[in-house]
Amino acid sequence: MHGRVKVKSTAQQEEEKRKEREKKLKAFVSARDAVLRKRSAGEHDEEALQLTQQLLSSNPDFATLWNYRREVLLQLETSREKDEVQKLYESELHFIEACLKVNPKSYGCWHHRSWVNTRLPQPDWTRELGLCDRCLSLDERNFHCWDYRRVVVKESGVSVEQELQFTDRLIGSNFSNYSSWHYRSTLLPQLHPQPIHSHRVCEEQLLKDQLLVCVCGRSELSVEKSSVLQAELQSCNQLLELEPQNKWCLLTIILLMRALDPLGHEKETLAHFQTLKEVDPMRSSYYSDLCSKFLIENTILKMEYAEVRVFSLSNKNLTTLCHLDQLLLVTHINLSSNQLLRLPPQFAMLQCLEVLEADDNAIESLEGLYHLPKLEEVSLRNNQICKLSDLESLASCTKLTRLDLRGNPVHKTANIDSELSQLLPLVTALSL
Amino acid sequence: CLSLLSESDDGNFILQGTQVKDVVIKPEAPNTLLLDKHADYIAAYGSKKDDYEYTLSEYLRMSGIYWGLTVMDLMGQLSRMNREEIIEFIKSCQHDCGGISASTGHDPHLLYTLSAVQILSLYDSINVIDVDKVVDYVKGLQQEDGSFAGDKWGEIDTRFSFCAVATLALLGKLDVINMDKAVGFVLSCMNFDGGFGCRPGSESHAGQIYCCTGFLSITGQLHQVNADLLGWWLCERQLPSGGLNGRPEKLPDVCYSWWVLASLKIIGRIHWIDKAKLRSFILACQDEETGGFADRPGDMVDPFHTLFGVAGLSLLGDEQIKPVNPVFCMPEDVLQRIGLQPDLLN
Numbered sequence: 001m002h003g004r005v006k007v008k009s010t011a012q013q014e015e016e017k018r019k020e021r022e023k024k025l026k027a028f029v030s031a032r033d034a035v036l037r038k039r040s041a042g043e044h045d046e047e048a049l050q051l052t053q054q055l056l057s058s059n060p061d062f063a064t065l066w067n068y069r070r071e072v073l074l075q076l077e078t079s080r081e082k083d084e085v086q087k088l089y090e091s092e093l094h095f096i097e098a099c100l101k102v103n104p105k106s107y108g109c110w111h112h113r114s115w116v117n118t119r120l121p122q123p124d125w126t127r128e129l130g131l132c133d134r135c136l137s138l139d140e141r142n143f144h145c146w147d148y149r150r151v152v153v154k155e156s157g158v159s160v161e162q163e164l165q166f167t168d169r170l171i172g173s174n175f176s177n178y179s180s181w182h183y184r185s186t187l188l189p190q191l192h193p194q195p196i197h198s199h200r201v202c203e204e205q206l207l208k209d210q211l212l213v214c215v216c217g218r219s220e221l222s223v224e225k226s227s228v229l230q231a232e233l234q235s236c237n238q239l240l241e242l243e244p245q246n247k248w249c250l251l252t253i254i255l256l257m258r259a260l261d262p263l264g265h266e267k268e269t270l271a272h273f274q275t276l277k278e279v280d281p282m283r284s285s286y287y288s289d290l291c292s293k294f295l296i297e298n299t300i301l302k303m304e305y306a307e308v309r310v311f312s313l314s315n316k317n318l319t320t321l322c323h324l325d326q327l328l329l330v331t332h333i334n335l336s337s338n339q340l341l342r343l344p345p346q347f348a349m350l351q352c353l354e355v356l357e358a359d360d361n362a363i364e365s366l367e368g369l370y371h372l373p374k375l376e377e378v379s380l381r382n383n384q385i386c387k388l389s390d391l392e393s394l395a396s397c398t399k400l401t402r403l404d405l406r407g408n409p410v411h412k413t414a415n416i417d418s419e420l421s422q423l424l425p426l427v428t429a430l431s432l
Numbered sequence: 433c434l435s436l437l438s439e440s441d442d443g444n445f446i447l448q449g450t451q452v453k454d455v456v457i458k459p460e461a462p463n464t465l466l467l468d469k470h471a472d473y474i475a476a477y478g479s480k481k482d483d484y485e486y487t488l489s490e491y492l493r494m495s496g497i498y499w500g501l502t503v504m505d506l507m508g509q510l511s512r513m514n515r516e517e518i519i520e521f522i523k524s525c526q527h528d529c530g531g532i533s534a535s536t537g538h539d540p541h542l543l544y545t546l547s548a549v550q551i552l553s554l555y556d557s558i559n560v561i562d563v564d565k566v567v568d569y570v571k572g573l574q575q576e577d578g579s580f581a582g583d584k585w586g587e588i589d590t591r592f593s594f595c596a597v598a599t600l601a602l603l604g605k606l607d608v609i610n611m612d613k614a615v616g617f618v619l620s621c622m623n624f625d626g627g628f629g630c631r632p633g634s635e636s637h638a639g640q641i642y643c644c645t646g647f648l649s650i651t652g653q654l655h656q657v658n659a660d661l662l663g664w665w666l667c668e669r670q671l672p673s674g675g676l677n678g679r680p681e682k683l684p685d686v687c688y689s690w691w692v693l694a695s696l697k698i699i700g701r702i703h704w705i706d707k708a709k710l711r712s713f714i715l716a717c718q719d720e721e722t723g724g725f726a727d728r729p730g731d732m733v734d735p736f737h738t739l740f741g742v743a744g745l746s747l748l749g750d751e752q753i754k755p756v757n758p759v760f761c762m763p764e765d766v767l768q769r770i771g772l773q774p775d776l777l778n
Contacts, residue, residue, distance in 0.1 A: 004732040176681040185624035282706040
């Protein structure tokens with residue numbers, strides 16, 4: 001179903017192909033019918049193994065055949081001595097390996113191999129590890145094989161250090177090594193149990209590859225971690241000089257700067273985000289949202305230092321709101337001149353809010369402006385509030401007296417003045 | 433990045449100096465939606481019962497039927513399919529244990545049990561099978577650690593967690609399983625990048641991410657997802673051609689227009705990909721001659737990629753297609769009729 005190129009060919013080539021396929025189809029149908037007949041008849045013998053073998057080699061996704069094969073093997077077990085059972089299943093492993101050569105990504109094959117190992121009197125985990133090594137050397141991204149390897153490692157007691165060394169070798173020799181990085185991310189915590197809130201620390205060698213995923217934790221930065229990250233930041237900045245359009249570098253620098261000193265690096269961070277949007281325009285929405293998040297975080301940090309109850313982030317290209325749960329004590333919010341589309345439900349947490357300024361955005365939805373007991377004044381000039389129903393939530397804000405809705409499409413609604421005074425009778429100063 | 437470009441024999445693949453695997457969309461590739469051709473393609477598919485691909489894919493027939501019917505319904509063409517024949521077929525596929533197989537003579541499995549229940553939901557005929565037995569079958573596949581096996585042979589995979597809860601949700605019977613443990617198992621498959629794999633420790637993969645976010649939506653646990661982190665991993669699937677791959681360093685494939693896009697929709701981050709570029713990629717995967725969609729431009733079409741191409745376009749807002757539900761990959765109007773509207777993150 002995947003990767004089958006549509007190839008144009010002559011009429012004669014088409015005819016030959018058609019005949020070939022017809023022949024193959026007949027053979028398949030005949031073998032399939034024979035197998036299913038045998039199974040219905042309850043026959044669990046060598047012939048069943050032969051017939052299923054034929055079919056499974058080129059049709060390993062025909063799951064029912066693996067099931068039948070297992071039934072036959074279980075039946076044969078009952079009449080054999082332990083050493084014969086060992087041979088029976090070793091031969092089965094041989095067969096599975098042949099199938100894997102044809103289709104290394106068949107769920108059925110890999111599962112059957114795992115199953116066989118549960119039936120083998122003496123599994124050979126060294127051999128299984130060798131199979132994994134070979135398979136991964138052909139395709140380092142084969143997740144079936146990696147999953148199988150994890151089972152083999154667990155059963156045979158291979159050490160974490162050994163597996164880390166294995167990933168080292170692969171990462172060093174192969175560009176497409178995400179699977180190895182992923183595996184490392186599960187191995188490292190076993191060596192160095194981490195505190196609950198931390199994220200993965202960058203490893204120095206990560207930077208040697210262009211494609212890397214690096215999430216740096218902020219909380220509880222020890223002196224040790226801090227100097228490692230500082231060194232990383234230096235390396236990244238050097239790389240950036242060589243490759244100023246390298247988005248991975250830019251993003252890593254931003255994350256490192258946030259981990260080290262979010263407020264001190266704010267200006268640089270904004271500049272890098274701008275470059276990111278130019279270098280990687282497909283994801284500009286992501287960068288805008290991420291930048292918004294960081295600006296909000298910085299503003300919250302500044303508030304904490306100054307103990308203010310005013311949250312002001314006007315004219316900052318904000319595209320999204322977050323961390324509203326950290327603004328529970330805020331009395332005044334200014335979000336004017338941004339690119340917000342909505343005031344999300346979490347806004348309703350701002351139980352101390354008295355004044356909201358959110359002019360010059362693109363706000364269509366005020367879902368979050370409900371049951372705000374202290375809210376007295378709201379300014380939403382030049383937004384995208386279109387219908388009377390968009391304003392319904394405001395009726396639950398019982399202290400609201402001043403509302404500015406100038407420059408919103410809603411003013412075109414018929415009888416808007418009377419409709420609004422009915423909806424919001426307590427509002428005395430209404431501007432449309 | 434400036435780098436060397438080269439084309440493979442079929443003119444499709446680029447291997448850049450920095451080794452970004454991708455395809456090149458030829459200027460003559462389709463750029464308008466050919467809905468009628470796709471409807472004709474699906475309506476005729478499987479009518480030639482001696483077709484090679486068709487016969488060899490018998491092991492997944494129930495899912496094949498679900499793909500065909502769903503895409504026809506999304507295009508408003510469900511009436512062209514043979515409802516009675518399909519319902520009889522499904523009845524013949526329910527086994528004594530309650531589970532449903534892909535086709536007659538094949539063994540039951542969770543994958544095909546879900547597909548069958550989805551088909552019967554489309555047709556509002558869920559009671560032609562023994563629903564209680566289906567519920568027992570699904571319940572019986574839950575393991576001690578909360579995971580689900582695909583069938584009695586014990587393969588564990590988060591795909592099956594999704595199949596289990598989706599099946600039970602469609603039947604209104606989510607309460608029969610151990611929900612806490614089921615959720616615990618899925619969460620134990622969450623990785624450093626915010627994504628999910630088949631089993632604990634498995635690498636993140638868009639297909640598994642779709643299953644796990646779908647699972648968490650159905651079970652009301654989406655707050656457990658790190659939406660910003662996962663959303664980033666997902667939007668990084670978009671390649672210069674506009675197409676989406678399933679994980680880093682892989683080629684784009686139209687079916688990821690579903691797995692990735694639906695996941696983004698579920699976690700409220702669909703605006704993080706470039707919609708226009710993705711739409712052009714999906715449209716380029718159409719075959720103007722035969723109808724249907726292929727995995728990538730120029731390849732052979734099949735019903736699987738046809739469904740996910742059309743469903744992807746629906747999620748992107750194409751008004752010629754019915755709205756599709758991102759969790760169940762079924763028309764929204766069907767789920768509204770059933771009364772099933774799982775929460776999504778905003």
